[in-house]
Amino acid sequence: MKTILALTATSVIPTLFILILPRRQEFFQHPGVKGFGLGVYAALVFMLMREGLEHGGVHTTLLWGGIGLGASLLIGIVLKEFHHHHDHDEGARHHTRASTWRVLISDFFHNIVDGIAIVSGFALSPLIGTTSFIGVLGHQTIQQTGQQVLLVEGGLCTKKAILVSFFISLSTFLGFFLAGYESLEAPIITASAGIVLWKVCVDIMHTKWSAKTVLGFFIGVVLLTASLILVPHGH
Numbered sequence: 001m002k003t004i005l006a007l008t009a010t011s012v013i014p015t016l017f018i019l020i021l022p023r024r025q026e027f028f029q030h031p032g033v034k035g036f037g038l039g040v041y042a043a044l045v046f047m048l049m050r051e052g053l054e055h056g057g058v059h060t061t062l063l064w065g066g067i068g069l070g071a072s073l074l075i076g077i078v079l080k081e082f083h084h085h086h087d088h089d090e091g092a093r094h095h096t097r098a099s100t101w102r103v104l105i106s107d108f109f110h111n112i113v114d115g116i117a118i119v120s121g122f123a124l125s126p127l128i129g130t131t132s133f134i135g136v137l138g139h140q141t142i143q144q145t146g147q148q149v150l151l152v153e154g155g156l157c158t159k160k161a162i163l164v165s166f167f168i169s170l171s172t173f174l175g176f177f178l179a180g181y182e183s184l185e186a187p188i189i190t191a192s193a194g195i196v197l198w199k200v201c202v203d204i205m206h207t208k209w210s211a212k213t214v215l216g217f218f219i220g221v222v223l224l225t226a227s228l229i230l231v232p233h234g235h
Contacts, residue, residue, distance in 0.1 A: 003122045003129065003176075006122070006133040007115060007119075007175070010114065010118070010140050011170055011172060012166075015162060015165065015166045017141050018144060021145070023159075025152070028148075028149055028158075031210050031213040032215055032216035034207070034213060034216065035207075035212065035215065035217035036149060036216035036220040037145075037148075037216075038204065038220065039146070039216060039219065040221070041146055041196060042200050042204065042220075042221060043220065044143060045193045048110065051189050052065070052190035052193065055186040056187065056190065057186075060186050061190045063187075064194065065194040067191050068191040068192060068194020069194040071191070071194070072198040075098050075101050075105070096154040097154075099150070100150075102199045103150055103151065103154075103199065107165075107192075108168050108192075111168065111169055112174045112175060112188060114175070115171070115172035115175020115179075116178055116179050116184075117132045117136060120179050120182065135227075139227040142223050142224050143224065147165055148161055151165065
């Protein structure tokens with residue numbers, strides 16, 4: 001029961017936090033807010049790759065990170081991101097659709113690993129399970145806030161972005177079925193990082209940087225990194 005409550009809380013609490021954010025599109029277009037979302041995901045990619053190296057080694061990280069990048073390329077091909085578009089707006093729509101799917105698919109797989117951490121933690125002891133839960137909850141709240149920024153910037157309305165993020169977060173429950181397969185953690189972590197790495201790099205190159213954007217980016221990097229380092233979550 002404790003495990004189920006913990007998994008439920010990791011989906012519900014970050015969603016409730018996002019609900020208190022302003023709904024206005026202008027809020028998500030603010031340079032500082034956009035920088036925050038990008039900073040969160042830049043730090044996420046780095047930290048996931050770091051965890052992949054720790055748990056799977058260089059070979060696993062390169063292999064599954066490359067598979068993730070390949071999947072990201074495939075998403076762009078399927079959604080016609082790389083086709084020549086005569087209409088600039090049409091090309092932008094294809095790019096934002098592909099970027100949205102990259103964020104959601106990457107989050108889906110990363111949530112599975114978080115679920116494995118919580119389930120495995122409670123299987124060992126209530127203390128370890130609670131520690132894993134707190135760590136996951138902390139970074140999930142920050143990550144989903146950044147994710148909300150990227151999804152709304154990508155064209156989703158705020159309500160739809162919240163709903164989609166909530167349903168994706170339910171993939172933590174798959175940890176019940178994969179908790180006995182810790183060897184899958186490193187491949188899943190690095191593949192999810194590879195999927196979203198493409199978007200992060202493209203966004204960094206195309207962002208119009210200002211002092212507010214840089215400040216938001218820095219805050220996003222610090223908060224997400226601190227949440228993953230200061231409170232261990234059992235990956």
